[in-house]
Amino acid sequence: AQTVTxxxxxxxxxxxxxxxxxxxxxxxxxxYYLFWYKQPPSRQMILVIRQEAYKQQNATENxxxxxxxxxxxxxxxxxxxxxxxxxxxxxxxFMKPLGGDDKIIFGKGTxxxxxx
Amino acid sequence: xxxxxxxxxxxxxxxxxxxxxxxxxxxxxxxMSWYRQDPGMxxxxxxxxxxxxxxxxxxxxxxxxxxxxxxxxFPLRLLSAAPSQTSVYFCASSYxxxxxxxxxxxxxxxxxxxxxxx
Numbered sequence: 061a062q063t064v065t066x067x068x069x070x071x072x073x074x075x076x077x078x079x080x081x082x083x084x085x086x087x088x089x090x091x092y093y094l095f096w097y098k099q100p101p102s103r104q105m106i107l108v109i110r111q112e113a114y115k116q117q118n119a120t121e122n123x124x125x126x127x128x129x130x131x132x133x134x135x136x137x138x139x140x141x142x143x144x145x146x147x148x149x150x151x152x153x154f155m156k157p158l159g160g161d162d163k164i165i166f167g168k169g170t171x172x173x174x175x176x
Numbered sequence: 177x178x179x180x181x182x183x184x185x186x187x188x189x190x191x192x193x194x195x196x197x198x199x200x201x202x203x204x205x206x207x208m209s210w211y212r213q214d215p216g217m218x219x220x221x222x223x224x225x226x227x228x229x230x231x232x233x234x235x236x237x238x239x240x241x242x243x244x245x246x247x248x249x250f251p252l253r254l255l256s257a258a259p260s261q262t263s264v265y266f267c268a269s270s271y272x273x274x275x276x277x278x279x280x281x282x283x284x285x286x287x288x289x290x291x292x293x294x
Contacts, residue, residue: 069216095283103213103264105285151219153283155270163234164209164268164283168218 062087066167081137081170083152094135095153147174182267182286189257189293197252199267207270208250212263257293265289
């Protein structure tokens with residue numbers, strides 16, 4: 061069964077700094093999707109970035125980028141030039157797109173505080 | 177607007193009462209799921225469905241029932257509410273295998289339902 065582990069329950073960084081959130085996962089599949097979702101205090105779930113396992117190039121969305129290491133089963137999120145609005149809970153998620161067990165599995169989350 | 181609609185947003189129940197959380201999506205997604213979110217526990221999967229007429233249990237299914245009579249709707253039923261079911265509930269949907277854009281899939285979430293059982 062797939063598992064997703066976020067080893068940092070809580071982190072704090074100063075505004076404008078760069079921060080990296082870690083995520084590791086366990087699967088025997090070769091093709092899958094990985095996601096980072098942001099959940100601000102409003103509790104809304106917001107997609108930050110998505111990575112397809114068959115793509116070797118790391119996904120990037122403006123200040124957000126990932127370091128996808130398929131062999132190591134690692135999917136870390138880097139936030140550059142952090143802003144106060146980045147304060148939120150961040151969830152890493154795994155989804156297998158091809159048949160069979162289609163559960164979407166989430167990690168337990170990392171609570172990120174951006175300090176002024 | 178396209179998306180996932182959850183109702184109600186807030187609900188207070190007495191122990192032993194039953195209720196249904198509604199979830200509807202208008203994106204023709206095959207995959208729908210229900211999660212509960214508790215402090216320090218992340219999002220735990222309750223039940224999920226890969227298409228109309230097909231449902232399966234997730235990580236924490238006890239005390240909950242689901243059905244999927246149409247592609248659009250995936251209601252979650254609490255048969256006899258207990259204080260341990262006090263939580264925030266999220267419905268989510270996405271494309272299933274072979275459906276949707278080849279460039280990648282996205283999980284769409286409802287806005288959440290805050291349930292308190294007293």
